[in-house]
Amino acid sequence: MIIYQSGLITLDYDPATDILYIKWPDVQDFLVPEIKQALHILVDHIRSYDIKKLLIESSKASLDIPGDEYKVVVNEFGQNLMNSRLEKLARILTPNTMRETKVEEVKQELNFSVAMRTFTDKKKALSWLKGTVAEEA
Template sequence: MIIYQSGLITLDYDPATDILFINWPDVQDFLVPEIRQALLILVDHIKSYDIKNLLIDSSRASLDIPGTEYKEVIKEFGHNLMQTRLEKMARILTPNSTRENKVEEARQELRFPIPLRTFTDSKEAYSWLKGTLAEPA
């Protein structure tokens, strides 16, 4: 069920599994303030619906902002997520290793307490969020 849609993001929520899905778009045409606003809207919906599981697919996303600014946006997003009752978060990896490194740096600097795993496949990510994927040994 679509709970929010704009020119930048669509939030698709499945109440049966309590998973909110967002397919992060190619945001080269958007400015950093628009990206920050979209992330605030995402956090507001997580709070409003008391969502416990989040899946972000960033596999096709590209971002045309410097790595340091990207990391600051991610840290702000992570800090805001820590103010919710989110229990698990899964990400579909982007092919951009620099961006992935910035995400990991931000996670470590924030000491992000929410369990976060990255995947290359959305089916595995859904399984992990639903608790049906075995943890690695």
């Protein structure tokens, strides 16, 4: 069920599995304050619905934010997630190695307490979030 939708993000929540899904769009046309606001909305919904599992699909997203500025945004997002009751975060990785490196740096610097794994496909990510073993093809 869609619990929030804007021009930037759509939050799709499945109460049966307690998984919130967000597909991160191509955000080249958005400014950093808009991206930060979208992340605040995401965290607010995680808190409001007491969501324990989050799946972020970012494989198609591209972002025109300098590395250091991106790291600041990710740092703030990570801190906010740690101040929620979120337990598991699955990410579908981006093809942008700089962004993936910054995410890993922030994860280490924050001592990120939410269980987090990165995947190449949605099926495996969902299996991990649900606590089931993904079948290998």
